[in-house]
Amino acid sequence: MKYQLLFCIILCVALIGASSTEKPRKHKKVRRIMKPIAIEETKSEPDDIFKIMEEDEKIDEDESKETETIDNRVPHVDPCASVLCSAGRICEINEENEPACVCIVECPEETDPRRKVCSNFNETWPSDCAVYQQRCFCDLGDSRCKGENYKHTHVEYYGSCREMPDCTxxxxxxxxxxxxxxxxxxxxxxxxxxxxxxxxxxxxxxxxxxxxxxxxxxxxxxxxxxxxxxxxxxxxxxxxxxxxxxxxxxxxxxxxxxxxxxxxxxxxxxxxxxxxxxxxxxxxxxxxxxxxxxxxx
Structure with missing residues (x-):
C-alpha cells in the first residue's frame, strides 16, 4: 500500500515538472502564396491573335465556296410579254412552243348592267369581251361561231340596245x-x-x-x-x-x-x-x- 502511494506521488511530481518546462506552442501562420500562372503559356502575342483570325476567316471562306451554289440557269423570259393581241384574244404558247393569239376561252361574268353593250346587229351582249370573243371564233372557224356575218360584229355603243331617235x-x-x-x-x-x-x-x-x-x-x-x-x-x-x-x-x-x-x-x-x-x-x-x-x- 505504501509503495502504491509513493508511486502516485512520484508520477504527479514528474507531470508537474514536465508541464512547467514545456514552452507554449505557437501556431505558425502559413502564408499561402499562390503560384503565378504561366501567362506566357496561355497569353498569345497580338501577331498570333491576328494570325489565328486570318486562319479562321480562310476556313470560313473555303467552307462558303464549298457550299455556295452557282446558278447558271438562264432567266425565264415570257414569250408572250411582247405580243399584243387584238380584242377578244389572249396570247398562249402553242405546240411549237411559240407565242400565238388565241380566242379568250371564257369572258369574266358580268353582273353590272352597265357593262352590257349593243352590237352593230342591234344585239345586247353581257360585255364587250363577249362580242369580240364571238368575232374571234368566227375569224378562226371555231364551231362556237354563230354565223359568218359575226366576223364583222363590233360594239356599237355601251348599254343595252334600244331604239334610237332619228337625228333631225x-x-x-x-x-x-x-x-x-x-x-x-x-x-x-x-x-x-x-x-x-x-x-x-x-x-x-x-x-x-x-x-x-x-x-x-x-x-x-x-x-x-x-x-x-x-x-x-x-x-x-x-x-x-x-x-x-x-x-x-x-x-x-x-x-x-x-x-x-x-x-x-x-x-x-x-x-x-x-x-x-x-x-x-x-x-x-x-x-x-x-x-x-x-x-x-
Missing part, C-alpha cells in the same frame, strides 16, 4: 358646234388633271389664250389621239370607237355625224375631212402628229 336636220346642223365645244372641254379637263402629254397641254394653253386656235387645237388633238392603231394619218371606223361608243346613248346624232365626215366613203377620215366636218375652215391642215411634240416644246 336642225340637230345635224347644230351638232358640229356642240362637238367642238365637247372636244375643247374634254381637252381642258385632261390638261387640268395633267393627263395629257406635255405638248398637248401647251396646245390647250394656246387655245385658252388665243380664241382663233380654240377649236382648231382641240380638233387636231383628238384626231391625233384617235390616229394611233396604226398611226397612218387617217382615222378608221374602228379607231372612232372611243368617241362613238360612249356618246351613242347620249348623243343620237353622233353616228350619222361621223358617217358624214367620211366624204369619199373609204371608211377612213383624213384630218382635212375631220376639220371640215367640225366646221373649221383653214387653208392648211398638213399637220403631222409626230411633229407636234417638237413644235410645242
Amino acid at each position: 336636220k336642225e340637230e345635224m346642223i347644230d351638232f358640229p358646234r356642240r362637238m367642238r365645244d365637247w372636244l375643247f372641254n374634254v381637252m381642258r379637263d385632261l390638261a387640268d388633271r395633267k393627263e395629257l402629254p406635255n405638248h398637248f397641254i401647251k396646245m390647250e394653253l394656246e387655245a385658252e389664250n388665243n380664241q382663233t386656235r380654240r377649236w382648231t387645237n382641240a380638233a387636231i388633238w383628238k384626231w391625233c389621239d384617235l390616229d394611233g392603231h396604226p398611226a397612218d394619218r387617217s382615222v378608221s371606223r374602228h379607231e372612232l370607237f372611243p368617241i362613238r361608243a360612249p356618246l351613242m346613248s347620249l348623243e343620237h346624232c353622233i353616228a350619222p355625224f361621223l358617217d358624214s365626215c367620211d366624204v369619199d366613203d373609204d371608211h377612213r377620215i383624213a384630218l382635212e375631212e375631220w376639220t371640215k366636218c367640225l366646221g373649221i375652215e383653214e387653208d392648211d391642215f398638213d399637220v403631222k402628229c409626230e411633229e407636234l411634240e417638237v413644235r410645242y416644246r
Whole structure:
C-alpha cells in the first residue's frame, strides 16, 4: 500500500515538472502564396491573335465556296410579254412552243348592267369581251361561231340596245358646234388633271389664250389621239370607237355625224375631212402628229 502511494506521488511530481518546462506552442501562420500562372503559356502575342483570325476567316471562306451554289440557269423570259393581241384574244404558247393569239376561252361574268353593250346587229351582249370573243371564233372557224356575218360584229355603243331617235336636220346642223365645244372641254379637263402629254397641254394653253386656235387645237388633238392603231394619218371606223361608243346613248346624232365626215366613203377620215366636218375652215391642215411634240416644246 505504501509503495502504491509513493508511486502516485512520484508520477504527479514528474507531470508537474514536465508541464512547467514545456514552452507554449505557437501556431505558425502559413502564408499561402499562390503560384503565378504561366501567362506566357496561355497569353498569345497580338501577331498570333491576328494570325489565328486570318486562319479562321480562310476556313470560313473555303467552307462558303464549298457550299455556295452557282446558278447558271438562264432567266425565264415570257414569250408572250411582247405580243399584243387584238380584242377578244389572249396570247398562249402553242405546240411549237411559240407565242400565238388565241380566242379568250371564257369572258369574266358580268353582273353590272352597265357593262352590257349593243352590237352593230342591234344585239345586247353581257360585255364587250363577249362580242369580240364571238368575232374571234368566227375569224378562226371555231364551231362556237354563230354565223359568218359575226366576223364583222363590233360594239356599237355601251348599254343595252334600244331604239334610237332619228337625228333631225336642225340637230345635224347644230351638232358640229356642240362637238367642238365637247372636244375643247374634254381637252381642258385632261390638261387640268395633267393627263395629257406635255405638248398637248401647251396646245390647250394656246387655245385658252388665243380664241382663233380654240377649236382648231382641240380638233387636231383628238384626231391625233384617235390616229394611233396604226398611226397612218387617217382615222378608221374602228379607231372612232372611243368617241362613238360612249356618246351613242347620249348623243343620237353622233353616228350619222361621223358617217358624214367620211366624204369619199373609204371608211377612213383624213384630218382635212375631220376639220371640215367640225366646221373649221383653214387653208392648211398638213399637220403631222409626230411633229407636234417638237413644235410645242
